[in-house]
Each structure stands twice: as C-alpha cells, then as structure tokens.
Amino acid sequence: xxxxxxxxxxxxxxxxxxxxxxxxxxxxxxxxxxxxxxxxxxxxxxxxxxxxxxxxxxxxxxxxxxxxxxxxxxxxxxxxxxxxxxxxxxxxxxxxxxx
Amino acid sequence: xxxxxxxxxxxxxxxxxxxxxxxxxxxxxxxxxxxxxxxxxxxxxxxxxxxxxxxxxxxxxxxxxxxxxxxxxxxxxxxxxxxxxxxxxxxxxxxxxxxxxxxxxxxxxxxxxxxxxxxxxxxxxxxxxxxxxxxxxxxxxxxxxxxxxxxxxxxxxxxxxxxxxxxxxxxxxx
Numbered sequence: 722x723x724x725x726x727x728x729x730x731x732x733x734x735x736x737x738x739x740x741x742x743x744x745x746x747x748x749x750x751x752x753x754x755x756x757x758x759x760x761x762x763x764x765x766x767x768x769x770x771x772x773x774x775x776x777x778x779x780x781x782x783x784x785x786x787x788x789x790x791x792x793x794x795x796x797x798x799x800x801x802x803x804x805x806x807x808x809x810x811x812x813x814x815x816x817x818x819x820x
Numbered sequence: 821x822x823x824x825x826x827x828x829x830x831x832x833x834x835x836x837x838x839x840x841x842x843x844x845x846x847x848x849x850x851x852x853x854x855x856x857x858x859x860x861x862x863x864x865x866x867x868x869x870x871x872x873x874x875x876x877x878x879x880x881x882x883x884x885x886x887x888x889x890x891x892x893x894x895x896x897x898x899x900x901x902x903x904x905x906x907x908x909x910x911x912x913x914x915x916x917x918x919x920x921x922x923x924x925x926x927x928x929x930x931x932x933x934x935x936x937x938x939x940x941x942x943x944x945x946x947x948x949x950x951x952x953x954x955x956x957x958x959x960x961x962x963x964x965x966x967x968x969x970x971x972x973x974x975x976x977x978x979x980x981x982x983x984x985x986x987x988x989x990x991x992x993x994x
Contacts, residue, residue, distance in 0.1 A: 726987065727955055727983070730951075730990075731955040731956045733936055734853075734857060734936070734955055735956045736933065736936075737933055738853040738856075739848065739853065743845075743849070746848050747841055747848070750844055750869050751841075754873055754876060
C-alpha cells in the first residue's frame with residue numbers, strides 16, 4: 722500500500738520534467754563556463770598588468786638611473802597602445818568586476 | 821555507480837569537453853527537475869547550470885563512494901541552499917513558492933500539478949529535497965542523507981512528514 726502510494730507520488734513529482742535531451746540547456750552551461758573562464762583570464766591579465774606597472778613605478782622611485790627616460794617612454798607607450806587596442810575588453814572587465 | 825558515469829567523470833577530470841557534454845546530457849533532466857521542485861521554477865535552471873559548472877571545476881573531488889547522480893544532487897542541493905540564504909536575506913523567498921504555484925495555475929498546467937505545487941509549498945525546502953530524492957528518484961534514506969548532508973533520522977522524518985502532507989493535500993489525486 723505504502724509502496725503503491727510512494728510510486729504514485731514519485732511519478733507525480735517527476736511529472737513535467739524537462740526533456741531527456743536538451744541541447745539548449747547544455748549550450749547555456751557551456752556559454753556560462755566560457756564566460757567564467759574569460760572573466761578569470763581577464764582578471765589575471767589585469768592583475769599582471771597592474772603588477773608590472775607597480776614594479777616599474779617602484780623601480781623608477783628607487784633607482785631612477787636604471788630606468789632612463791627613454792625606457793620609461795617606451796614602456797608607457799606600450800601600455801597605452803595595449804590599452805587602446807583592448808579598450809572594449811577593458812571596459813567589459815571593469816563592468817564584470819563591479820557585478 | 822554506472823561504469824559509463826565513472827569513465828565520463830574520469831575523462832572530465834582530464835579536461836574532456838566531450839565527456840562533460842555527455843555528463844550534462846545524461847543528468848540534466850534529473851538535476852533540473854530536482855531543483856525545480858526544491859526552489860521553484862524561476863531559479864531552477866540557473867541553479868542547475870551552476871551545479872554543472874561546479875561539477876566541471878570540482879570533478880576531482882568526487883570520491884566514488886556514491887553514484888555520480890547522487891554527487892550531482894549534493895552539489896545542486898548546496899547551490900539551492902545558497903540561493904535560499906540569499907533569498908531570505910532579501911526577504912522574498914518565503915512567499916515565492918505560493919506565488920509561483922498561482923502563476924502555474926493561471927498557466928493552466930492541470931489540476932494535479934497545481935495541487936502538487938500547493939502541497940509542496942507547505943513543506944520546508946529540506947523536506948522537499950528529501951522527498952524528491954527518496955520518492956522521485958528512488959534513493960534510499962541513507963543515500964539521501966549523504967547527498968543532502970543531513971542526519972539519517974532527519975531525512976527519515978522529512979520523508980515521512982512530507983509524504984503525509986502530500987497525501988493529505990492531494991487526497992484523491994493520488
């Protein structure tokens with residue numbers, strides 16, 4: 722009697738389930754995973770860039786003779802160039818960090 | 821545990837995309853239905869997607885003491901509880917289930933499904949989870965207790981009370 726009731730309740734609880742195969746759901750999972758990966762990589766890149774800038778700034782303060790004005794200009798231009806090329810990505814990363 | 825599932829998970833640990841796709845295809849229906857009944861339809865797919873993302877990144881944490889499906893239910897349960905905590909903090913989750921049940925009724929999903937949604941709305945999230953694992957997916961009380969990280973006695977009591985409540989509310993429907 723209880724087994725019978727349990728199987729009926731079980732069938733009711735399983736009723737209206739999503740389809741057995743649902744490619745759309747799988748695609749959403751993969752999309753989300755890629756977004757997560759992208760976010761992680763962007764954060765790592767951003768952290769790396771910040772570290773390089775920081776180290777450079779500290780080095781400039783501690784040993785200004787080692788880093789000549791020319792070297793600083795080249796590095797600055799490289800950072801600015803990279804920033805300009807990936808401006809859209811940087812905006813996306815900053816937005817994702819705010820969320 | 822099914823040997824196919826074990827092989828799939830081992831391949832997922834090695835980073836196989838194909839194995840992960842197959843794992844999602846195999847278990848998405850059960851995981852999504854479990855989450856739907858536990859947290860309601862609105863957040864269900866979101867929680868289910870989070871579950872599979874966690875499965876991808878934590879595949880190595882699977883110890884093999886249970887089935888892969890049971891392990892996935894355990895992850896889904898933790899995600900559902902996280903969602904409940906956030907919801908309670910926002911102070912909206914308590915009434916969400918009844919509202920969803922009413923919406924479902926308006927969408928003409930059928931009298932039995934409506935009665936079931938109403939009955940489930942009277943149960944706690946813990947009771948709904950225990951009922952789903954034991955009644956809908958045929959897990960033993962011990963397996964459910966392990967997946968839900970609950971004491972065995974608690975699961976037994978949840979299933980007993982949940983079953984009684986459903987029987988009372990559904991009445992002749994069953």
